[in-house]
Amino acid sequence: MTRYLLRRLLYAIPILLGVNLITFSLFFVVNTPDDMAYKHLGDKRVTVEMVDKWKKDHGYDRPLIYAADRGGFARFSDTLFAQHSLKLFLLDFGRADDGRSIGTDIRQRMGPSLAIAIPNLLVGLLVYITVSLTLTFFRGTYIDFNGVLIAVAMMSISAMFYIIAGQFLLGKLLHLAPISGYQHGIAGFRFLITPVLVGLIAGLGGSVRWYRTLFLEEIEKDYIRSARARGLGEAAVLWRHLLRNALIPILTGVVVVIPTLFMGSLITESFFSIPGLGSYTIDAIRAQDFAIVRAMVFLGSLLYIAGLMLTDLSYVMVDPRVRLE
Amino acid sequence: MLGQPALLISDYLIWSICLIGGISLAIGLRNPLQRQRWRMILSTPSAMASAIILLTYLAIALLDSVHFRPLLPQDEATTNGSIEANSEQPNSTVTYAASEISLLDLLLSNIRKAEERSYSAPLAIYAFSKESLVTAAGTTRAYPRLLYGGADLENPALHRSDIVNRTLTGLGLSLILVIPIFLLFRRRSRRSPTLSAGNQTPAWRTAFMTIAGLLIIGSVATQLADHYHLLGTEKVGQDVLYLGLKSIRTGVLIGALTLLIMLPLALVLGTAAGYFGGWIDDAVQYLYTTLSSIPGVLLIAAAVLSVNLYLDQNLSEVTSLHQRADLRLLLLTGILGLTGWIGLCRLLRAESLKLRELDYVTAARAFGVVDARILIRHLLPNLGHIVLITIVIDFSGLVLAEAVLSYVGVGVDPSMISWGNMINSARLELAREPLVWWSLATAFIFMFTLVLCANLFADAVRDAFDPRLRGKQ
Numbered sequence: 185m186t187r188y189l190l191r192r193l194l195y196a197i198p199i200l201l202g203v204n205l206i207t208f209s210l211f212f213v214v215n216t217p218d219d220m221a222y223k224h225l226g227d228k229r230v231t232v233e234m235v236d237k238w239k240k241d242h243g244y245d246r247p248l249i250y251a252a253d254r255g256g257f258a259r260f261s262d263t264l265f266a267q268h269s270l271k272l273f274l275l276d277f278g279r280a281d282d283g284r285s286i287g288t289d290i291r292q293r294m295g296p297s298l299a300i301a302i303p304n305l306l307v308g309l310l311v312y313i314t315v316s317l318t319l320t321f322f323r324g325t326y327i328d329f330n331g332v333l334i335a336v337a338m339m340s341i342s343a344m345f346y347i348i349a350g351q352f353l354l355g356k357l358l359h360l361a362p363i364s365g366y367q368h369g370i371a372g373f374r375f376l377i378t379p380v381l382v383g384l385i386a387g388l389g390g391s392v393r394w395y396r397t398l399f400l401e402e403i404e405k406d407y408i409r410s411a412r413a414r415g416l417g418e419a420a421v422l423w424r425h426l427l428r429n430a431l432i433p434i435l436t437g438v439v440v441v442i443p444t445l446f447m448g449s450l451i452t453e454s455f456f457s458i459p460g461l462g463s464y465t466i467d468a469i470r471a472q473d474f475a476i477v478r479a480m481v482f483l484g485s486l487l488y489i490a491g492l493m494l495t496d497l498s499y500v501m502v503d504p505r506v507r508l509e
Numbered sequence: 510m511l512g513q514p515a516l517l518i519s520d521y522l523i524w525s526i527c528l529i530g531g532i533s534l535a536i537g538l539r540n541p542l543q544r545q546r547w548r549m550i551l552s553t554p555s556a557m558a559s560a561i562i563l564l565t566y567l568a569i570a571l572l573d574s575v576h577f578r579p580l581l582p583q584d585e586a587t588t589n590g591s592i593e594a595n596s597e598q599p600n601s602t603v604t605y606a607a608s609e610i611s612l613l614d615l616l617l618s619n620i621r622k623a624e625e626r627s628y629s630a631p632l633a634i635y636a637f638s639k640e641s642l643v644t645a646a647g648t649t650r651a652y653p654r655l656l657y658g659g660a661d662l663e664n665p666a667l668h669r670s671d672i673v674n675r676t677l678t679g680l681g682l683s684l685i686l687v688i689p690i691f692l693l694f695r696r697r698s699r700r701s702p703t704l705s706a707g708n709q710t711p712a713w714r715t716a717f718m719t720i721a722g723l724l725i726i727g728s729v730a731t732q733l734a735d736h737y738h739l740l741g742t743e744k745v746g747q748d749v750l751y752l753g754l755k756s757i758r759t760g761v762l763i764g765a766l767t768l769l770i771m772l773p774l775a776l777v778l779g780t781a782a783g784y785f786g787g788w789i790d791d792a793v794q795y796l797y798t799t800l801s802s803i804p805g806v807l808l809i810a811a812a813v814l815s816v817n818l819y820l821d822q823n824l825s826e827v828t829s830l831h832q833r834a835d836l837r838l839l840l841l842t843g844i845l846g847l848t849g850w851i852g853l854c855r856l857l858r859a860e861s862l863k864l865r866e867l868d869y870v871t872a873a874r875a876f877g878v879v880d881a882r883i884l885i886r887h888l889l890p891n892l893g894h895i896v897l898i899t900i901v902i903d904f905s906g907l908v909l910a911e912a913v914l915s916y917v918g919v920g921v922d923p924s925m926i927s928w929g930n931m932i933n934s935a936r937l938e939l940a941r942e943p944l945v946w947w948s949l950a951t952a953f954i955f956m957f958t959l960v961l962c963a964n965l966f967a968d969a970v971r972d973a974f975d976p977r978l979r980g981k982q
Contacts, residue, residue, distance in 0.1 A: 202799035
C-alpha cells in the first residue's frame, strides 16, 4: 500500500504542474503584467515609468519562462514562471496586490471557514442519512413519492434564496440569531447557527435523493432478505445491515470533500460576512487581485488531490475486499 | 417592415441550437425503440407538464432572440441619436433607433416603456415612498400617484374593484381559448386506446391542465399588466415582470450554449480515449484530471477575470452596449463549456471502453471497417442516451450557476437582465422597512419554475433511457 501511495503522490506532481501551467497562461500570457499594471493604476495618465515601478514592486519585472540575459541556473529561476508559479509548490504564496502576505492571510482565515464547514458536514450527514433512511423505510408509498418530489423541488432552488430566506426568517423576523458576522471562540456560537442551518437545508434535497437511490440499490440484495428471514425488525435491518453497506459510497463521497473544507464556501461566507477563505477568495475576485486567485486555485487543487488519496485509503478501511496495489 | 434586422451572434446560435435539436429529435424518432421511450416520458404526468412549461420558456427565449432596430417616427429621429440607413431616396430618409430591441420587447412595449421613479408595490397605484407634492394648498408629504400603474383610474377608491374586473375579464377571455382546447383534448383522449399499451398513453389530462393553466395565467396577467405593474417596480422604476420575462433568454441561453460547446469536446475526447486507448487515453485522462482538480468556481472565475481584462484592453471599440454584453455572455458560456465537459467525457469514455469489446464491434473490425466508420456507425448511436441524459441533467445546474456567478462578479454583464443580477441587486431589499419583496419573489418564481421543470423532465428522461434503472421503480 505504501508503494501505491507513493505512486499516487508522484502522479500528483504532473497534475499540479498542469494546474500551474493553466493559471500561469491565464494570468501571465493572456494578460501580460503590463495589462495588470494599467488595470491597477487606472487607464488615464499612466506613464511608462509608473508601470515599470508597479511591476518592480510586485516582482513582475521578469521574463516569462526564460531569462536570456542571465547566466547559469538563474536563466530559469529568475523568471515569472519560477518565481510566481513554481514557488507555490513550496507553499510560498507570495504577496497580494496590497502587499500583505497571502500565506499568513490563509492561515488566519482557515479557522472561521472550518467553524462553518465541519458542523455543516457532520450534522448534514446525520440528518440526510436519517431522512433518506426514513424514505427508504416508506418506499413505494405516498410518503416516499412526495418526499422525493419535495427533494427535487428543494434541489431546484438556488442556494442564494436559502441564504436570503434564512437571514430574513431567523435574523430579522424571529430574532433568533444575528443576521451576519463572526466572533472567535465559544461566544461566537450564535453567529454559526444560521449559516449551518441554511447550509443543511440547502443541501437536503440533493443529498437525500442521492442517498435514497443508494439505499434502494442495496435493499434488494440477498443479505437484506436473509436478515429479514432471521427475524430482524425493519429498523435493525435498515440501520445495522443496510446502512453499513450503503455507507461505502457515501463515506467516499464525503472523504473527498474533507480537505476542501478548508476552502470554505464562497457565497455562504460572503453573505454572512464570515472572515474565512471563501470570502477571501470572493473579495480577491472582485478586486481582481490575481495573486490571491492564483494561490487559491493552487491550494484548492492541492487539497482536492489530497482528498482523492484519502478516498482511496478510506476504501481500504471500510471495505476489506478492496486492496490497493 | 418594423425595422432593420440586427441579430446578435447569440441569436444565431440559439436558433441554430433549436434547429440541431429538432433535427436530431426527428432522426431519433424514426427509430421505433426511441419512439417508445419518448412515449414513455410523455406518459409521466410530471414530465408532460414540465415539457409544456419548458417549451413555453423556450418560445419566450426565442421571441426575445429576434433583434432589430425599430423604425423611428420622423420627428423623433432628429432628436434621438440614430443611425441613418437609407440613402437611396434623400427626400424621405428612413431612420432607425440606435439600440436594438427584440420581438419580445415589442410585445411588451407597454410595460417596457412604463418606468416609474422608484419602487412601487405589485398592482399599486401609489408610489412606495412619500414625496413632496405641490398642490394648490401648498406642499405636502404624500404618496404620489404612479405614472403608469392605474394612471387612467380617476377615482382611487375604485382601485380594488378595477383589479377584480380586470381579473374576471382575463379569466373570461381565456375561456374562449380553453374551451376549444378542452374539447380537442377530450376527443383525443377518447380515441387513443387506454388499455392496449398499458400506461404508455401520453398524459393528455395533465397536458390540457398545464396548457389551460398557462393560458389563464397569461390572459389575466395581460389584462392586469396593461394598466398596472403586475409585479411592482424595482429601485430605478423598471417593471419587475418585464425584467423577469427578459431574464428567461439569458437563463436559457447560458444553459443551451454551454451544452453546445461542451458536447463536441466531450464526444470527441471521450470516445477517442475509450475506443483507441493507449497514449490518447492517457493524454485525455491527464487533461481532465488536471482540469477537474481545480475547484469549479475558481477555474471559471480565473478564466472570466483574465478574459475580461483582455477584452477591456483590446476590444474597447465594440459598438453597442448590447453587443458588448452579448460578447461577454458568449465568452462566459465558452468558459463554462470548457470547464463543464469533464463529467460527460468520463461517462462516454467508460461506455466506449465497454462497447469496443462487444462482438459487433469486433465483427466490424474483422470485416475491415475503418475506425472512423466504426466510431460513427456503431459507437455513436449507442452513446446517444448518455448524451441526452447528461444534457437534461446539466441544464438546470447551469441555470442555477448563472445566479451564483453573477453574485461572485464573474457572471453575465451587469447591464444584462438576468435572474442573477436581479437577485444581486435585490438581496438587500429585505432589510428595508417596509419590506420590498417583489423583485426577489419574481426572480425566485421564474427561476424555480424553469429549474424544477428541467429537473422533473430530466428524471423522466433518465428513467426512460437508462436501461439500468428501468423496471426498478
